[in-house]
Amino acid sequence: MQKGEFLYEGKAKRVYRTEDPTCYIVEYKDTATAFDGLKKEDLANKGVLNNNIAALFFAMLQNEGIPTHFVKKLSEREMLVRALQIIPVEVIVRNIVAGSLAKRLGLPEGAPLKSTVLEFNLKNDALHDPMLNQYHIQALELATARELARMEELALRVNELLRGFLEKRDIILVDFKLEFGRFGGEILLGDEISPDTCRFWDAGSGEKLDKDRFRRDLGGVTDAYAEVLRRLLEVK
Ligand code: UDP
Numbered sequence: 001m002q003k004g005e006f007l008y009e010g011k012a013k014r015v016y017r018t019e020d021p022t023c024y025i026v027e028y029k030d031t032a033t034a035f036d037g038l039k040k041e042d043l044a045n046k047g048v049l050n051n052n053i054a055a056l057f058f059a060m061l062q063n064e065g066i067p068t069h070f071v072k073k074l075s076e077r078e079m080l081v082r083a084l085q086i087i088p089v090e091v092i093v094r095n096i097v098a099g100s101l102a103k104r105l106g107l108p109e110g111a112p113l114k115s116t117v118l119e120f121n122l123k124n125d126a127l128h129d130p131m132l133n134q135y136h137i138q139a140l141e142l143a144t145a146r147e148l149a150r151m152e153e154l155a156l157r158v159n160e161l162l163r164g165f166l167e168k169r170d171i172i173l174v175d176f177k178l179e180f181g182r183f184g185g186e187i188l189l190g191d192e193i194s195p196d197t198c199r200f201w202d203a204g205s206g207e208k209l210d211k212d213r214f215r216r217d218l219g220g221v222t223d224a225y226a227e228v229l230r231r232l233l234e235v236k
Pocket of ligand 1: 090092098099100101129175176177196197198199211
């Protein structure tokens with residue numbers, strides 16, 4: 001599949017058209033960003049690691065019946081995906097208190113949650129991705145009630161599948177962000193699933209294996225991503 005017209009550049013990926021109008025090529029960049037793009041750095045090989053990690057997660061989820069935009073890995077940095085109409089709502093799933101939830105509610109990071117928490121954020125850096133509830137989403141016509149119910153159902157199922165898959169590899173799934181889009185009347189899981197969009201803690205040591213290493217200047221960012229990929233490739 002040949003790269004066609006350059007379509008869009010995000011903080012971590014570039015998107016290109018292909019000769020097939022129903023498919024795009026996503027190219028993963030080495031750029032790491034945090035705090036709505038205020039902190040920015042190139043980390044050699046990060047794009048390759050995230051493309052490989054996301055491809056493995058998408059393939060696993062697809063096998064388990066989750067409809068995703070993933071078609072196939074094309075190269076070390078590129079994957080072929082379905083051309084979605086992205087719904088501009090980030091769906092955050094949380095199993096353990098961390099990050100903005102710890103700050104917002106004054107809770108200690110690492111506190112377990114009695115049940116899974118779902119949050120919605122508007123995808124808008126200029127507004128710092130403000131939190132939304134179901135009423136906002138419908139009133140602003142970001143998604144219909146039916147689409148929202150499907151996104152919630154899929155997000156919770158993805159959480160169960162990822163949690164089990166990672167637990168076998170001694171990784172705790174703390175929280176993560178998903179994006180969805182419309183394709184042929186269906187809702188598909190889009191964007192990426194990687195250490196850029198999830199919090200992964202080593203089950204033994206609690207060591208962070210995700211973008212918090214970059215956000216918090218802990219060092220060893222790509223080493224941690226490589227460790228995640230190594231564990232995902234282990235046959236379990
Ligand atoms: N997240 C993301 N993109 C965003 C916001 C959050 O991928 O724009 C992910 C983040 O990596 C974490 C989870 O969603 O795994 C929850 O993030 P949180 O709300 O704690 O925000 P943050 O700590 O990123 O400010």
